[in-house]
Amino acid sequence: MGAVKKFKVKSRLATLALGHGGVSVRDALKAADAAIDNVRGDCLTTVDARLAEIDRRFSATAPGRNREPFGDLYDLSSNIIDLAMGLPNSGIEHAARALCDLVDLSLERDLRDWEAVDVHIETLRLLRAQGQAFSPAQRDAVLGGLKKVTMKRVGEPGALPTL
Amino acid sequence: MLDSDKLNLERVRFLLVDDNPQALNITTQVVTGYGVRKITKCGSAREARTAISNMTFDFILTDAQMPEEDGYSLVSWLRREAPEQNRFVPVIIVTGHTRQGQVMQARDCGVHAIVAKPLTPRVLLERIYWVAHDDRKFIECDTYVGPDRRFHSLGPPMGMHGRRNDDPPPGVPMPEETHDAQPGADP
Numbered sequence: 001m002g003a004v005k006k007f008k009v010k011s012r013l014a015t016l017a018l019g020h021g022g023v024s025v026r027d028a029l030k031a032a033d034a035a036i037d038n039v040r041g042d043c044l045t046t047v048d049a050r051l052a053e054i055d056r057r058f059s060a061t062a063p064g065r066n067r068e069p070f071g072d073l074y075d076l077s078s079n080i081i082d083l084a085m086g087l088p089n090s091g092i093e094h095a096a097r098a099l100c101d102l103v104d105l106s107l108e109r110d111l112r113d114w115e116a117v118d119v120h121i122e123t124l125r126l127l128r129a130q131g132q133a134f135s136p137a138q139r140d141a142v143l144g145g146l147k148k149v150t151m152k153r154v155g156e157p158g159a160l161p162t163l
Numbered sequence: 164m165l166d167s168d169k170l171n172l173e174r175v176r177f178l179l180v181d182d183n184p185q186a187l188n189i190t191t192q193v194v195t196g197y198g199v200r201k202i203t204k205c206g207s208a209r210e211a212r213t214a215i216s217n218m219t220f221d222f223i224l225t226d227a228q229m230p231e232e233d234g235y236s237l238v239s240w241l242r243r244e245a246p247e248q249n250r251f252v253p254v255i256i257v258t259g260h261t262r263q264g265q266v267m268q269a270r271d272c273g274v275h276a277i278v279a280k281p282l283t284p285r286v287l288l289e290r291i292y293w294v295a296h297d298d299r300k301f302i303e304c305d306t307y308v309g310p311d312r313r314f315h316s317l318g319p320p321m322g323m324h325g326r327r328n329d330d331p332p333p334g335v336p337m338p339e340e341t342h343d344a345q346p347g348a349d350p
Contacts, residue, residue: 004304006311009251012221013175017295022171023198025164025288032196032284039189046185078228081259082186084281093259093281100260108263 036085043086050076050083051124060118070112074103080124090131091139095123098146105154116153120146164292172291176201176218180211180225180234181257186280190224190257193284197291208232215241219248222291227258227269227277234258235265235272242273242308251301253294257282273309 023031054076055061057068077099084093099120106112123146131139177199181187187204194202203218205211208229214220223241225234234256242250254273259280261269269277275294278287299311 002305004302006300006302008298009301011251011253011295011297013253013291014295014297016175016221017170017172017291019171022169022173024166025168025170025292026166028170028197028288029166029284030196031198032193032288035192035196036189036284039185039192042185043189078259079183081280082183083189085189085283097260104260104262 040086040088043083045086046083047080047086047092047128050080051128054121054124058117059121060114065114066112070103070107073117074100074107077103087128087132090127091134091143092124092127092131094139094143095120095127095146098143098150099124102146102150102154105150109155111154113153116149119149164289168292170197170288170292170295172197172199174201175199175221176203178203178205178211178214178218178220178223178225180205180208180223180229180237182206182226182229186226190282193282193287194224196284197288208234208237211237212240212245215245215249220252222294223252223254224287225254225256227256227261227265233265235268235274238272238274238309239268253297255287255290255294257287270312271307273307275310 054073058065058073062068077096080096081093081100084090084096099117102113102116102120123142126142127134127139134142172194177194179187179190179194179202181190184206187206191202191204203214203220205214208225209232211223211225215223223238225237227234238254238256241252241254253275255276255278256269256272256274257278257280258269275297276290278290297310302309302311
């Protein structure tokens, strides 16, 4: 095994960002929040398009869902997480993350549990329609149910490291 | 990070990498709001490699999940093979979901921090602020190149709990001591 080198690196980010001048955190966040507000509508439009595609290709009423590449469901769900700021405080990103967990574990274990998929898709629909009106406790209850479904039908995901 | 704290990102050169044009646009809008003026945008890891080979950056923000080559692989390449002026640049990876098969890769690629999507302006700015204050040493060995993965006197990132039982609450710095003194500590 080779030697371990430890050394300090002078970061230009630190030199510039923490130097003189600049804007306050308060003003920076105000401007960034305003920028997000400008794109929220577009995000929601794309989230709806992804939900419609999931419905069309992977829901219980999709005639050919067994023939669809299962990994596409992961990509569609992942895209919903990316753009979930279009629907703040709805919990939809957590449901989409739960669906990613389900698909990822299913692919690893070579399983297809359509009933578990259906529950996740129904939850995405529910949170899209009513998630913002739910109390945090209601959202937690709905999302907690998804974890139980995945654990029961596919298995427990490994713990992710906190970095 | 206090609301009254100041941050000057006007002259900091950012590289943003995301295969999703809409997500890339959102990130651009957010960092522009922070006052960043020098932004290079890339839609793939391949494009990013070219940019990194030809320009000097002060900060890199990359998506984790990208087709062809993911963000973890990009950072691993950056730490080991990129031109010297960019090899140690601070990097934050943003990810919506980490696949089981990528967990170790995420830990070992040499990134400064990982931020969960969907991005919120406050969380991203907190992480950039934290990375700017990050004084961890770089580690270079056969199996890892990147910032020391143990949070030394800096403590865990704001809002996050440390993993040790005796870690202080979020936002409270770790007591001063060197990890070199820990018996059996990994490099």
